[in-house]
Amino acid sequence: MSAFRYGLLLVVGLSLAVAGARSAANPEATTGVTPEFQYIGKLAFGPEGVIFAADAQEVSITALQLGERMAGGVPGTQDVPAIDRKVAGLLGIDAGNLLITDMVVDPRTRNTWLSVMRGLGAGAVPVLLRVDGAGEIEVISFDEVRYTRIGVPNPPPAETPLVLVDGREIPIANYPDQVDPAGLIGVQTITHMAYIDGNLFVSGLSNEEFASKMRVIPYPFRVADAGTSVEIYHGSHGQLETFSPVFTFVPYEIDGEPSIVASYLCTPLVKFPIAALAPGSKIQGTTIAEFGNRNRPIDMIVYEKDGQDYILLSNNQRGVMKVPTAPFGAADAIADPIPDTAGVPFETIASLDGVRQLDKLDARRAMLLVDAAGGGLNLEAAALP
Amino acid sequence: MRQAARAVALVAALAFAPACSQPSGQAPDSAPDGPRIRLVASPSGQRTIDVAGLPAADLEHLERTAPSREGWQAILRVHVAQVDEPILRDHVGQADEPVLRDQVAQADPAAAELPPVLGNYAVHGGALRFTPRFPFDAGQRYAVVFDPSSLPSARGRSASAPPRVLRTTVALPAPGREPSTRVVAVYPTGPEVPENHLRLYVVFSAPMGLGSGNPHVRLLDEHGEPVADAFLPLDVDLWNADRTRYTVLYDPGRVKRGIRPNAELGRPLSADRRYTLAIDAAWRDAAGQPLVAPFRREFRVGPPRERALDPAAWRLDLPAGGTRDPLAVRFPVPLDYGLLQSALLVTTGGGRPLAGEIRVEQGETRWTFTPRAPWRPGEYQLVAAATLEDAAGNRIGRPFEVGAAEARDAERARGAVVPFRIGRANAPR
Numbered sequence: 078m079s080a081f082r083y084g085l086l087l088v089v090g091l092s093l094a095v096a097g098a099r100s101a102a103n104p105e106a107t108t109g110v111t112p113e114f115q116y117i118g119k120l121a122f123g124p125e126g127v128i129f130a131a132d133a134q135e136v137s138i139t140a141l142q143l144g145e146r147m148a149g150g151v152p153g154t155q156d157v158p159a160i161d162r163k164v165a166g167l168l169g170i171d172a173g174n175l176l177i178t179d180m181v182v183d184p185r186t187r188n189t190w191l192s193v194m195r196g197l198g199a200g201a202v203p204v205l206l207r208v209d210g211a212g213e214i215e216v217i218s219f220d221e222v223r224y225t226r227i228g229v230p231n232p233p234p235a236e237t238p239l240v241l242v243d244g245r246e247i248p249i250a251n252y253p254d255q256v257d258p259a260g261l262i263g264v265q266t267i268t269h270m271a272y273i274d275g276n277l278f279v280s281g282l283s284n285e286e287f288a289s290k291m292r293v294i295p296y297p298f299r300v301a302d303a304g305t306s307v308e309i310y311h312g313s314h315g316q317l318e319t320f321s322p323v324f325t326f327v328p329y330e331i332d333g334e335p336s337i338v339a340s341y342l343c344t345p346l347v348k349f350p351i352a353a354l355a356p357g358s359k360i361q362g363t364t365i366a367e368f369g370n371r372n373r374p375i376d377m378i379v380y381e382k383d384g385q386d387y388i389l390l391s392n393n394q395r396g397v398m399k400v401p402t403a404p405f406g407a408a409d410a411i412a413d414p415i416p417d418t419a420g421v422p423f424e425t426i427a428s429l430d431g432v433r434q435l436d437k438l439d440a441r442r443a444m445l446l447v448d449a450a451g452g453g454l455n456l457e458a459a460a461l462p
Numbered sequence: 463m464r465q466a467a468r469a470v471a472l473v474a475a476l477a478f479a480p481a482c483s484q485p486s487g488q489a490p491d492s493a494p495d496g497p498r499i500r501l502v503a504s505p506s507g508q509r510t511i512d513v514a515g516l517p518a519a520d521l522e523h524l525e526r527t528a529p530s531r532e533g534w535q536a537i538l539r540v541h542v543a544q545v546d547e548p549i550l551r552d553h554v555g556q557a558d559e560p561v562l563r564d565q566v567a568q569a570d571p572a573a574a575e576l577p578p579v580l581g582n583y584a585v586h587g588g589a590l591r592f593t594p595r596f597p598f599d600a601g602q603r604y605a606v607v608f609d610p611s612s613l614p615s616a617r618g619r620s621a622s623a624p625p626r627v628l629r630t631t632v633a634l635p636a637p638g639r640e641p642s643t644r645v646v647a648v649y650p651t652g653p654e655v656p657e658n659h660l661r662l663y664v665v666f667s668a669p670m671g672l673g674s675g676n677p678h679v680r681l682l683d684e685h686g687e688p689v690a691d692a693f694l695p696l697d698v699d700l701w702n703a704d705r706t707r708y709t710v711l712y713d714p715g716r717v718k719r720g721i722r723p724n725a726e727l728g729r730p731l732s733a734d735r736r737y738t739l740a741i742d743a744a745w746r747d748a749a750g751q752p753l754v755a756p757f758r759r760e761f762r763v764g765p766p767r768e769r770a771l772d773p774a775a776w777r778l779d780l781p782a783g784g785t786r787d788p789l790a791v792r793f794p795v796p797l798d799y800g801l802l803q804s805a806l807l808v809t810t811g812g813g814r815p816l817a818g819e820i821r822v823e824q825g826e827t828r829w830t831f832t833p834r835a836p837w838r839p840g841e842y843q844l845v846a847a848a849t850l851e852d853a854a855g856n857r858i859g860r861p862f863e864v865g866a867a868e869a870r871d872a873e874r875a876r877g878a879v880v881p882f883r884i885g886r887a888n889a890p891r
Binding site: 134165170171176195196197198199201202204216282342373 | 541579598671
């Protein structure tokens with residue numbers, strides 16, 4: 078340990094090993110028929126005939142081109158009590174071995190879609206289901222379904238230029254898989270997806286680092302273009318919060334400007350303009366509300382009632398909140414410490430208790446996956462408050 | 463073929479009826495030539511439920527009319543049986559001759575609530591065959607009801623002698639596994655963590671199941687009482703690719719100063735106190751088995767670490783050229799175990815990465831790299847990615863605690879390059 082030359086160069090913009098996952102090794106969109114999944118998680122609807130499904134195990138997003146097969150027998154969704162037991166029964170398992178990973182309503186047919194894992198062990202099978210207006214529960218077959226798939230986020234490019242403080246760049250080839258294939262890049266869980274005007278917006282969570290990143294992926298998925306990642310900061314009480322992950326978000330136009338309203342862990346509501354989501358950018362969102370701590374937002378929808386727009390936000394600890402959007406444009410960033418909640422006003426809807434999943438069914442109703450009295454889950458519509 | 467058949471060592475059971483106390487292998491209520499429900503394994507291992515012994519006229523009718531799904535289900539229904547349904551475990555027949563006894567059913571209690579199991583119906587090999595859409599689960603019981611009322615053979619029966627409805631419960635034997643998975647490590651491994659500790663990793667000896675880990679991990683204080691709301695209230699679990707490493711996050715809102723949860727609740731850990739991380743054994747692995755044993759790790763808490771990482775303070779122990787001895791890097795504070803797997807690498811002076819093996823040792827204060835090929839004398843670089851953190855989330859040039867004043871600076875993610883030189887073999891270093 079005597080005499081080795083000790084030089085240290087600080088480098089800026091080094092982005093090695095921050096993106097992708099081992100098995101998301103394919104930077105190009107793949108196309109094919111009859112997709113297979115290791116895991117099926119978050120869902121989102123795309124252009125007509127397309128549903129996106131996230132595979133958190135493989136860290137990929139698959140666009141299923143179902144075409145006319147998107148529609149169930151009857152438009153709408155009929156309530157299904159004990160939906161978990163009924164889905165489990167159809168699939169031939171006990172409800173205790175069923176994991177419901179997402180619930181979304183198709184805005185065109187108003188049918189409700191569920192992504193589930195059949196089983197909790199090594200042989201668990203991902204299954205996509207649809208509930209129609211007659212309460213019919215149908216398993217969506219992947220047979221002969223055309224798809225495109227993209228790994229999220231991008232695996233690192235073959236060489237990453239490191240920009241040194243003096244402005245020089247040196248190329249660093251990426252770490253070979255042989256060294257540590259499992260640990261090279263953290264597996265991410267995709268927390269939410271939304272398709273907005275030709276782009277799929279994706280928020281995620283890493284198992285090794287906090288970061289409020291959002292990926293913007295053009296659809297149709299293109300070869301060698303898995304989109305871009307932006308880092309979103311928001312301020313809070315004089316601190317710069319860079320770590321809290323986005324859990325759910327909705328597109329919303331604020332004073333004529335297309336924006337994203339995102340809810341973070343513990344539970345700030347943050348707005349930022351979509352136009353600011355430039356590739357590789359780091360943007361600062363504006364914190365417009367704080368809804369309380371020890372809480373994780375689950376789902377968020379926008380609706381109109383009596384000429385006013387509202388956001389309905391479900392949470393894992395603090396129930397369902399109704400937030401009028403009118404003050405969003407003029408809302409000041411929250412700057413000072415506050416006792417509990419602050420910012421734009423909101424109302425907790427006591428009647429909506431035990432909500433696990435939430436989506437908009439139609440102009441007047443929300444579709445809920447909600448705790449049933451005596452255990453289990455019900456699929457039921459509720460009037461928008 | 464014989465092996466395949468033995469693999470079908472089926473368990474059949476009769477439910478509810480007093481007749482279940484009959485000796486096994488007999489079907490006293492069934493005419494010897496009447497319909498029989500069997501759980502059958504095809505040569506490929508696919509399990510089906512067959513109704514054998516049907517009159518030829520019934521089979522012809524089914525083939526000719528090709529009933530709708532509802533029509534098939536009216537004749538043969540398979541339901542998930544209630545878990546707590548009484549069951550008489552009965553080995554029936556020889557291992558290579560699975561046979562089920564049938565039982566007249568008065569009612570089908572599962573039908574009222576649950577839809578029939580999805581599957582395909584067909585006439586196959588002289589029997590009515592149900593092939594489930596998803597393979598039957600080992601250990602799961604299925605209630606099977608055969609109702610021939612709509613078949614030709616039932617026509618002409620009088621009301622006093624209606625067609626006989628058969629009911630039975632079938633189950634593939636549950637795999638007789640013993641718990642075998644255990645917690646093999648918890649990182650950090652050192653006896654002390656900083657008060658602003660952010661992240662733990664629990665490593666298992668085998669892949670774990672999809673069930674949530676949240677209910678199984680607790681932080682206990684010095685009196686053995688659970689520390690409330692210590693960890694992040696996540697409903698999603700964070701695993702590595704093969705589900706052997708589970709990430710536990712302290713609530714960062716409580717850890718980070720100035721954020722409201724911190725102001726209200728304080729940090730989950732307090733300096734100079736002792737805590738125990740407790741993992742209960744009920745957590746199921748990928749084989750559905752609980753852990754071999756619960757796990758406990760006691761640790762003490764030291765002062766918070768709030769300084770950015772400084773690679774200038776790392777000490778490199780250089781190997782000799784021509785050997786495959788490891789390069790060792792020592793850190794003044796423990797770094798994050800997970801990130802040490804991915805955020806440090808060794809390259810040639812020209813930036814070409816070296817293949818080799820990483821080890822993390824001595825309470826995450828020592829990182830070694832053993833190259834696959836012997837070191838050639840020359841220039842090398844240790845490259846640290848901007849994501850590298852210590853146990854408290856501090857990065858190179860950027861502490862976890864960042865005020866708005868440092869916002870501009872904080873937006874810069876920094877990595878570091880530490881050049882080093884490998885001398886000739888046996889040359890003094």
